[in-house]
Amino acid sequence: MSAAPTTDVAVVGGGLIGLSIALAVARGGQRVTVFEGEGVGRHASSASAGGVRSLNRHPAEIALVRAALPLWAGLAQDLGQGVGFFASGQLRVAEDDAALAALEKRAALTRDLGFTHEVMLDRAALFAREPGVARHCLGALLVADDGFADPLATLRAYRAAAQRAGVTICQNRPVRGLARDGGGITVQTDTGGVRANAVVNAAGAWGGQIAAQLGEPVPVEPRGLQMSVTAPLPSFVNGVIGSEGRKLSLKQMANGTVVIGGAYQGNVDASARMARPLQRRVAANLATAAHLFPALAPARIIRSWAGIEGWSQDALPVIGPSKTMPGVIHAFGFSGHGFALVPLIGPLVAQMLMGKNPTVSLTQFDISRFSNREEDVNYA
Numbered sequence: 425m426s427a428a429p430t431t432d433v434a435v436v437g438g439g440l441i442g443l444s445i446a447l448a449v450a451r452g453g454q455r456v457t458v459f460e461g462e463g464v465g466r467h468a469s470s471a472s473a474g475g476v477r478s479l480n481r482h483p484a485e486i487a488l489v490r491a492a493l494p495l496w497a498g499l500a501q502d503l504g505q506g507v508g509f510f511a512s513g514q515l516r517v518a519e520d521d522a523a524l525a526a527l528e529k530r531a532a533l534t535r536d537l538g539f540t541h542e543v544m545l546d547r548a549a550l551f552a553r554e555p556g557v558a559r560h561c562l563g564a565l566l567v568a569d570d571g572f573a574d575p576l577a578t579l580r581a582y583r584a585a586a587q588r589a590g591v592t593i594c595q596n597r598p599v600r601g602l603a604r605d606g607g608g609i610t611v612q613t614d615t616g617g618v619r620a621n622a623v624v625n626a627a628g629a630w631g632g633q634i635a636a637q638l639g640e641p642v643p644v645e646p647r648g649l650q651m652s653v654t655a656p657l658p659s660f661v662n663g664v665i666g667s668e669g670r671k672l673s674l675k676q677m678a679n680g681t682v683v684i685g686g687a688y689q690g691n692v693d694a695s696a697r698m699a700r701p702l703q704r705r706v707a708a709n710l711a712t713a714a715h716l717f718p719a720l721a722p723a724r725i726i727r728s729w730a731g732i733e734g735w736s737q738d739a740l741p742v743i744g745p746s747k748t749m750p751g752v753i754h755a756f757g758f759s760g761h762g763f764a765l766v767p768l769i770g771p772l773v774a775q776m777l778m779g780k781n782p783t784v785s786l787t788q789f790d791i792s793r794f795s796n797r798e799e800d801v802n803y804a
């Protein structure tokens with residue numbers, strides 16, 4: 425009988441998080457195999473809006489995303505090909521006094537935490553920066569060095585860089601289970617087992633299932649986030665725009681098309697691994713966008729899509745070692761805002777795998793925060 429094939433590190437999931445981790449680990453000199461159940465980037469990573477946003481992040485994530493931003497600026501050079509990153513700035517607009525007060529409160533909170541990146545704009549400063557914004561708007565919260573990147577270009581760049589670094593990528597190879605095997609772990613697939621010294625669970629919306637198999641269930645809800653894009657319009661907006669109190673994210677691309685989203689949910693069938701946009705929500709999303717930017721009144725939606733994203737109960741990712749199977753590290757459940765973190769998560773998880781303390785603390789993302797909440801796991 426021939427021995428099972430081996431690898432140093434197995435990564436379950438070939439989305440951007442898995443690829444970023446695979447690349448960083450391979451650059452550290454380890455043999456890495458990525459097991460992707462379908463195609464690379466098939467789910468959240470290819471559907472993403474590509475927003476690189478530190479604006480209005482959960483306090484637990486601010487240090488992480490601020491550390492990721494400079495990596496975005498140098499990412500094309502690091503990966504050897506473009507990722508379409510543009511530091512356009514991101515703004516969260518206030519349309520009434522209550523929204524303005526909420527933004528001022530938020531700015532104060534961020535300042536109290538020791539950060540200076542979120543800046544209030546009054547009405548005049550908002551109109552100077554975004555002349556196309558509707559006249560009823562009262563101000564905005566701005567992060568000037570936030571921006572966006574092209575998710576598909578980012579996927580292509582990570583995949584190529586990982587392969588150049590020696591990563592083996594196995595597509596259409598779902599992982600069915602993980603089993604302790606002496607000092608290592610056997611990754612079970614339909615075509616046999618592969619022995620690894622360490623395994624990373626980067627299975628996105630399905631990461632909670634893997635954790636459950638290991639006896640440490642985590643509530644992760646698969647959400648089908650939807651996006652739309654319009655036919656090209658004359659230039660009318662400079663930054664990525666959100667709204668305090670409404671679901672909205674919009675940005676205009678160099679070709680004039682406008683990408684509109686903001687956490688509207690489509691239909692999701694997690695077992696069939698399919699998500700579809702709902703037309704009435706496409707219309708609602710466009711109406712909100714046109715309310716903020718009158719130039720969108722004649723806009724025509726030419727494409728809508730949805731992707732499955734794993735949403736944890738506290739909308740924060742799970743990053744850190746398994747408590748039940750030594751050698752497994754979790755990195756899943758990025759809850760709608762993992763794209764911005766991609767260049768940082770790879771190096772941080774690689775540091776953990778080498779037994780080092782990550783250079784940015786990940787303790788707030790540890791899986792143990794769910795250990796007393798088993799009764800909450802119910803997404804029927």
Ligand SMILES: Cc1cc2nc3c(=O)[nH]c(=O)nc-3n(C[C@H](O)[C@H](O)[C@H](O)COP(=O)(O)OP(=O)(O)OC[C@H]3O[C@@H](n4cnc5c(N)ncnc54)[C@H](O)[C@@H]3O)c2cc1C
Pocket residue numbers: 436437438439440441442459460461462463464465466467468469470471472473474475476477597598599600626627628629630631648649650651685730731732733755756757758759760761762763764765
């Ligand atoms: C519509 C939409 C818009 C978004 N916009 C933004 C944004 O503007 N800014 C932002 O920061 N974030 C955004 N996000 C979130 C961001 O895209 C995700 O957080 C990020 O892409 C997650 O990457 P991932 O690799 O963890 O997940 P995924 O890309 O979903 O990858 C997980 C992979 O694991 C594979 N897999 C699952 N189970 C198994 C198994 N058992 N064996 C093998 N493979 C398996 C899946 O097939 C999948 O390819 C958006 C998400 C969506 C859906």
